[in-house]
Amino acid sequence: MQRKRLADMPCPIARGLDRIGEWWSLLILRDALLGLSHFDEFQRSLGIAPNILARRLRALVAAGLLEKRRYSARPVRYAYIPTACGRDLRPVLLTLLAWGNAHFAPEGASIELVDTVSGAPVTPLLVDAVTRAPITAPAYALAAGPAADAATRAHLTARGARPFDEPPQPT
Amino acid sequence: MQRKRLADMPCPIARGLDRIGEWWSLLILRDALLGLSHFDEFQRSLGIAPNILARRLRALVAAGLLEKRRYSARPVRYAYIPTACGRDLRPVLLTLLAWGNAHFAPEGASIELVDTVSGAPVTPLLVDAVTRAPITAPAYALAAGPAADAATRAHLTARGARPFDEPPQPT
DNA sequence: CAGTATCCTGTCCGATACTG
DNA sequence: CAGTATCGGACAGGATACTG
Numbered sequence: 001m002q003r004k005r006l007a008d009m010p011c012p013i014a015r016g017l018d019r020i021g022e023w024w025s026l027l028i029l030r031d032a033l034l035g036l037s038h039f040d041e042f043q044r045s046l047g048i049a050p051n052i053l054a055r056r057l058r059a060l061v062a063a064g065l066l067e068k069r070r071y072s073a074r075p076v077r078y079a080y081i082p083t084a085c086g087r088d089l090r091p092v093l094l095t096l097l098a099w100g101n102a103h104f105a106p107e108g109a110s111i112e113l114v115d116t117v118s119g120a121p122v123t124p125l126l127v128d129a130v131t132r133a134p135i136t137a138p139a140y141a142l143a144a145g146p147a148a149d150a151a152t153r154a155h156l157t158a159r160g161a162r163p164f165d166e167p168p169q170p171t
Numbered sequence: 172m173q174r175k176r177l178a179d180m181p182c183p184i185a186r187g188l189d190r191i192g193e194w195w196s197l198l199i200l201r202d203a204l205l206g207l208s209h210f211d212e213f214q215r216s217l218g219i220a221p222n223i224l225a226r227r228l229r230a231l232v233a234a235g236l237l238e239k240r241r242y243s244a245r246p247v248r249y250a251y252i253p254t255a256c257g258r259d260l261r262p263v264l265l266t267l268l269a270w271g272n273a274h275f276a277p278e279g280a281s282i283e284l285v286d287t288v289s290g291a292p293v294t295p296l297l298v299d300a301v302t303r304a305p306i307t308a309p310a311y312a313l314a315a316g317p318a319a320d321a322a323t324r325a326h327l328t329a330r331g332a333r334p335f336d337e338p339p340q341p342t
Numbered sequence: 343c344a345g346t347a348t349c350c351t352g353t354c355c356g357a358t359a360c361t362g
Numbered sequence: 363c364a365g366t367a368t369c370g371g372a373c374a375g376g377a378t379a380c381t382g
Binding site: 004006007010011012013014015016017018019021023026027030033034045047064085088089090091092093094095096097098099100101102103104105107108109110111112113114115116117119121122123124125126127128129130132135138139140141142143144145146147148149152155156164 | 175177178181182183184185186187188189190192194197198201204205216218235256259260261262263264265266267268269270271272273274275276278279280281282283284285286287288290292293294295296297298299300301303306309310311312313314315316317318319320323326327335
């Protein structure tokens with residue numbers, strides 16, 4: 001067993017990672033969400049070897065994040081379009097982008113999220129979809145869900161529904 | 172060149188990926204944000220080999236996501252605490268968690284985000300931090316920032332500030 | 343243009359044994 | 363308990379050549 005099966009873990013983060021764990025996958029998805037759909041568009045944009053790109057595209061299609069759609073009969077040509085599942089990854093990409101800009105772009109952002117009307121840069125914020133309250137500790141926490149197994153339940157409750165990131169207490 | 176240097180790419184997503192690209196990293200961060208801090212806590216929680224855990228912890232400390240803090244003098248013992256940068260990863264983890272629950276948990280969620288007061292499950296939503304408007308296409312888009320190089324700028328403007336995920340047009 | 347077919351290398355990771 | 367030291371296997375990824 002070279003690699004533990006991420007998809008078998010109960011944690012939804014691990015399950016998600018199983019689909020996008022290879023570091024090309026998210027970059028391909030990023031480009032696909034930007035509107036790229038043809039093989040050579042990805043290739044030029046990413047500078048990726050063709051065999052690797054083919055492999056990753058196949059995996060993403062198999063994982064249900066991309067859809068292979070024929071757009072030309074002769075010669076046979078396929079476009080790779082994000083599925084609903086793939087499009088739902090957008091918030092993940094955007095938070096990741098914000099994080100990268102905040103911490104690893106000392107010279108300023110090279111790509112940023114903007115309001116298309118005003119053109120002004122936008123800071124994304126994660127809130128409760130219902131109350132619109134920012135999701136911060138300790139008002140929100142991770143807890144065992146209905147399908148949690150005993151181990152997961154014990155793991156979470158042992159820590160008393162820890163808020164998931166409260167400031168570390170000084171030791 | 173066996174692997175392109177993710178950190179050298181202009182895209183903030185790629186830069187971020189460079190820090191958390193190995194699939195253990197996010198799981199370790201997840202546990203660290205849940206409050207785990209000792210070597211054997213991570214080891215038990217993840218079922219990871221000790222040498223790998225040591226390597227990943229070292230990398231995470233080097234990347235500035237974790238801080239190594241001595242909590243015992245004899246024997247010398249260290250705790251691994253998320254830094255501010257590591258804590259800022261929380262929204263990424265939470266959106267990833269929501270995505271995993273939405274798409275890869277057919278039997279229901281095993282771990283979910285809850286309101287600590289009511290105990291009710293919470294759906295996270297990404298909004299504009301200022302206006303609190305949900306970030307959806309085409310009102311928001313990715314655009315070249317102040318530090319964008321010519322290639323990046325061309326790449327983005329060539330598509331006319333594509334909304335980053337508008338529904339694929341039927342072909 | 344859109345891939346496929348080979349070959350190769352790096353390294354992530356697992357297993358295990360060992361140490362202060 | 364908190365790691366380090368070795369060893370080996372699997373595979374992601376790179377380079378390149380080739381095909382309809």
